[in-house]
Amino acid sequence: MVGYDSMWEPGEPGVPADLRPEIPHPARMYDYYLGGKDNFPSDRAAAERALAANPEFRSTARANRAFLTRAVRSVAAAGIDQFLDIGTGIPTAGNTHQIAQAVDPGARVVYVDNDPIVLAHARALMGGTAVGRTTVIQADLREPEKLLDAAEAEKLLDFDRPVGLVLAAVLHFVPDHQRPYDAVRTLLDVLAPGSHLVLSHGTADFIPAAVRDRVTGVYDRATAPLVGRTREEVGAFLDGLEVLDPGVVTVPLWRPEGTPEAGADRVSMYGAVARKA
Template identity: 80%
Template sequence: MGYEDMWAPGRTGAPADLRPDIPHPARMYDYYLGGKDNFPADRAAAEKALAANPEFRSTARANRGFLTRAVRCLAELGIDQFLDVGTGIPTVGNTHEIARAATPNARVVYVDNDPIVLSHARALMAGAGHGRTTVIQADLRRPDPLLDAVRAVDLLDFSRPVGLVLAAVLHFLRDEDEPYRAVATLLDALPSGSHLVLSHGTADFIPPAVRDRVTGVYDKATAPLVGRSRAEVHAFFDGLDLLDPGVVTVPLWRPDTPPATDAERVSMYGAVARKP
């Protein structure tokens, strides 16, 4: 069942603010990954973005691979609790699934401000086998209330290291949304030994004309797309100890198999770092 079937006219309980006529980045991302949880407006916008930059689909898939390897790495390092902010529509290989494969008792709190994501995530979590996992609504642009909401569910122990996951979410925050302050506020609440997993879109390898066409598509969606340079992405890790190989394009972060020859030009940076 796809999203259109799930919330077809006549069904009860449909969220009032899905806004299916306006492209949504989470649903567009789902389309890039080959999912079914998207509307015609999302598919049309995603196709426009793909026409401008066909690498969007492979970049989305490379980011999922990075998330898998990064969370698995933290679980193997002994991190057994995760705060995943801006999780997006659930798909195969979610944070709790990756973590629990290595640590069966792993705890995961998912946070998103979007009712579309929340509807899907809560439906997924309603099934068996998801362990100590919950989903809450909060906004990364307001990190203090976000932390209050996380503490209120009383699932994570903030006296022990936490894996903070910010995968492909910060590029939807404009500079005026203070993304660096948001990340710093979340990290300040976590103890020494916590880790940050972060990936972020970039226009470093895209011609300006292509960049402008892509951002133009997202300007008409419910959130913008703000590509940042490697130096700007690196700044999110200030004060942290980067794990090897540092800030690299996502296919180059500890790949399981030899990366493609153009992996160093994929339009997404990623890194993992430890809080001293």
């Protein structure tokens, strides 16, 4: 994939204004942590400041991607053949549609994001399989009713049947005053029984307060703040659902495929999968 840096430089006449390349964006910073090239100098500078405060950001991002692979594969293996992935971020290897369609070639996926650069890249990867279909829409998690209307308009998801709702590393960019718990509840209320929620969420449970403050200070100057929630606060997103084993754990400990590395229980990202009864 061609990186945006190879096409545009901040300040060039050809840069669309809505990309806001001069302001760091969490999705583009995350792409940088993962070694991607779809980011601007402002994103790289902010990401380096975050890494200077907490060098584990890069390994945490990779652990989260590995969790997503295991979790989506598990949900697809349980018979879910349609997915709603919100806040998908810059596409990299191992996207939700690739994981799900490796289990069920007919699986359908709707990606949702509110960032133009994410949408542009996601649309470039929407080939899917010969049977399964993927699409991407522009909508915002903070406006769940509008998001659901947009997803339904695509006629790719059948909300009368179970859906896999993926909220991977997105809710920690929604502060409490923007009512993230209400947004998740609104989404879940629409989904049919048997639907699954795949959730990962950043935490400051394992880092000193001074490190937390330095990291959040970096994101306060980006397009979205970073809100690290406790294990109990992350678990509250799953209220009323059947939380699958092993529960809410750090992402490397969610059904690992090998022996977790030392310190896996202190990675600053929780993950869980839950089922709607």
